[in-house]
Amino acid sequence: MFGFLLGEALRDLRRAGRVAVSAILLISLSLAALGAFWLLSSNLGQAVDQFRERVKIIVYLKREPPPNESNALVERVRRMPGVAAVRYVGKIEALGTLKQVLGKDAAVADSLPQNPLPASLEITPTAEGATLDGARSLVTRLAALPETDEVGGGLDWMDRFAQGQRLLWLFGLAVGAVLAGAAILTVATATALVLHARRDEMEIMRLVGAPEHVVQLPLLMQGMMQGLIGAVLAIWVLIGCYAILGPRVEPLVTETLGITRLTFLRPLNVVSLMIAGTLLGGLGGWMARGRTEP
């Protein structure tokens, strides 16, 4: 029976002709747009994740504590939620680091009357502590320590970056949704044409007592086929664009975002696009069926 229903759906697809082709192209366009924004967004997300892994929060101390106090302070901070590791940097170590940074100009540091650099704690947050909310509350807790003079390494810039990523994703979703709406209506129109073309068959089917799902399923299936074909086309378009543009854009992305290579959509994303296309097509077919059911 499934073979018969599939055959009927293919016959219906051929009947819909140019309208079906338009529907397929519109579905491709909407899913390609959605997929492109998804691709961009996931690469930006990858950059955000990398930045997050490298995040360090620095707590500058009011005064350099004696060794036994510094150990107790480190221990206290390590027990705070959101803290993965704590390293104490004394004034001497800080000055040594500065000299390393200055390189051949390190003598400038030696000419200073006294060491101006404060002692500090270098904190590596946990994955949870490196999220925007996590980092914010960690910074608040650290700032409240009596020993703290100032907390550096806030994540505001990353906040804005992630917000941009979310906006990009939402914009992609909106563009995809508008195009998907148009695609659904086109599939519905194609299905309505099919319904008109096969009204005699449907009449015969009902007169001989065919179960209603046998009458309706080919309509739904031809809509789903339009959606699936559209999704496969969209994925090919994305693969083509990625293959052509990827190598050209990659150096720029490495330079600006620090990610070593652009990644394509994951298999799960590709499958999701195919399912989305199939559902879009099916919805169009179902809507047309709903409009014309006797």
Place this chain on the structure above:
Amino acid sequence: MIELHRVWKIYAVGPVKVPALSDVSFRVAKGEFVTLCGPSGSGKTTLMRLLYREDVPSEGEVEVLGEELTMLTRRQVAALRRSIGIVFQDAKLLPGRTVYENVAFVLRVLGTPRREITGRVFDALRAVGLSARAQAYPAQLSQGESQRAALARAIARKPLLLIADEPTGSLDEGMAAEVLDIIKDIWAGGTTVLFATHQAALATTLQRRTLSLQGGRLMKDEG
């Protein structure tokens, strides 16, 4: 097999109510051949439509194959129709399919196993003398052949009841006789037949029980 009890069918045309059937009652037993005779507009088609539940009566009860039809669900209607073969004045063949495919189509939509289909289609085509035209398209058939193809489609499912609504209405005398002979053969095979015609002479030559309809009323039940 069929029982109508005080059936009325009234159509509302604007504010005017037009009775298509008025207080019709009759019974048809299993294995009977009954002719439903009456001029155009006498209510034959309306009555036939009630029997395969394409329509419901305004009043009264219609029972077919032991089922009271008024309250049937869509699924029950489909199940009922699987036991009824229906033939119309226009053969209603699907133009894009061959005679073979037209007959096979109904078997396939009813889920007949693929291995049985070819045999059953050719059995039906042989019964109506059309096996040589299996690969012809409806446009290549004469009216008589089209009607025979429609009969083949109806009997391929081995129905318990055959409803033939003016199948000879647009045929010349010779073709009509051929179609009628086939219907009689189907009846002889045990199928109950309800045959509608506006040709009183045809009803007379059949020499079977005849129900005469006029203006939606059952005027005579004879034979």
